[in-house]
Amino acid sequence: MSHRIECYFDCSSPWTWLAFEYLQQRTRDLDVTIEWKPILVGGIFNTVNPSVYQSRETPVPLKAAYMRKDLQDWARHVGVTIHFPPPVFPVNSVKAMRGAWLAVEAGCLVPYAREVFRRYWTELADISQDEVLAPIAEGVGFTREAFFAGIARQDIKDRLRLATEECVARGGFGSPTLFLDGEDMYFGNDRIDLMLARLAR
Numbered sequence: 001m002s003h004r005i006e007c008y009f010d011c012s013s014p015w016t017w018l019a020f021e022y023l024q025q026r027t028r029d030l031d032v033t034i035e036w037k038p039i040l041v042g043g044i045f046n047t048v049n050p051s052v053y054q055s056r057e058t059p060v061p062l063k064a065a066y067m068r069k070d071l072q073d074w075a076r077h078v079g080v081t082i083h084f085p086p087p088v089f090p091v092n093s094v095k096a097m098r099g100a101w102l103a104v105e106a107g108c109l110v111p112y113a114r115e116v117f118r119r120y121w122t123e124l125a126d127i128s129q130d131e132v133l134a135p136i137a138e139g140v141g142f143t144r145e146a147f148f149a150g151i152a153r154q155d156i157k158d159r160l161r162l163a164t165e166e167c168v169a170r171g172g173f174g175s176p177t178l179f180l181d182g183e184d185m186y187f188g189n190d191r192i193d194l195m196l197a198r199l200a201r
Contacts (some may be wrong), residue, residue, distance in 0.1 A: 002031045003199055008177040009113075009165040010041035011100070011127065012093040014071055014082050019119040019176040019189035020077045024110070026196055028148060036109050038100035040093065041175040049173045057139040074189065091120065094129040095161070098151035099133060101159045105150075108140040152169045 007023065010018045023034065045052045068084060075082045096116050103112035115136045119125040125132045130148065137147035150156060165179055171185055178186045178195060186195045 002033065003181055004033050004035060004174070005195070006035045006106050006179040006182075008037045008039045008163065008172055008175060010093055010175040011113060012091050013119060013128075013175045014020075014084055015021045015074075015189050016041075016176045017080060017082065017121055018074050018078050019178070019192060020117065021080060022189055022192055023039070023178070025078070025191055028200070030196075032199070036100070036113070037163045038097045038104070038113075038160060039167050039175060039200060040097055040160060042090070042093075043161075043164045044168055044172060044174060052174070064085050064198040080118075083121065083124055086124045087119060087141055088126045088128070091126060094128075095133060095151055096146060098156050098160050099147065102142070102147065102150040103140065103155050105156075106141065112136065112140045143161060143165055146178060186193055 001044060005023070005027070009020060011017070027034065071082060071084055100109060100113055100116070103109040116127055116133075119136060120127045127133065134136070134144045134147065138144060142150070171179075172180065172187070174187060176187070177190065178192070180186065180195050180199060184195070184198065186192070
């Protein structure tokens with residue numbers, strides 16, 4: 001039986017990069033279709049999860065130290081390099097995530113998003129800047145002109161906004177939010193194995 005996983009994601013989250021790679025690794029030999037749904041996680045935080053901003057302003061030192069260790073443990077496990085925090089954090093990812101919808105349309109979402117993640121989290125580039133996004137877009141087949149014209153299209157802007165609203169409406173409160181076969185929601189890279197255990201049953 002074929003299964004479907006929907007993944008709402010924003011490249012501005014390191015945990016989302018872990019989920020992006022780990023989900024593909026763990027489903028490589030399974031009869032699973034992944035549907036990528038780019039969102040703006042800041043829009044979700046503003047709507048239903050403002051506590052994220054409070055925890056950034058007044059972090060718990062012991063919890064923050066463990067989070068950094070946990071992030072590096074997961075990065076080694078998945079096989080990526082993450083430097084946290086980047087010089088620009090949080091970052092305005094709106095152009096990058098509009099570009100992700102353009103990449104969905106063009107059939108190159110995975111290589112596009114992987115490079116956005118890598119440039120931000122490994123190379124520490126500011127993915128809000130046109131000069132960072134342009135070579136990423138060109139690397140997956142867009143011309144610079146087509147890419148920036150594309151992310152300025154109203155339908156692309158609407159797809160990003162509507163996906164963000166849809167995630168919230170379905171109970172999501174952050175990135176990555178995943179749904180197995182339309183109804184069963186999971187949040188975070190560390191819940192993928194639980195989702196796949198459910199699938200196996």
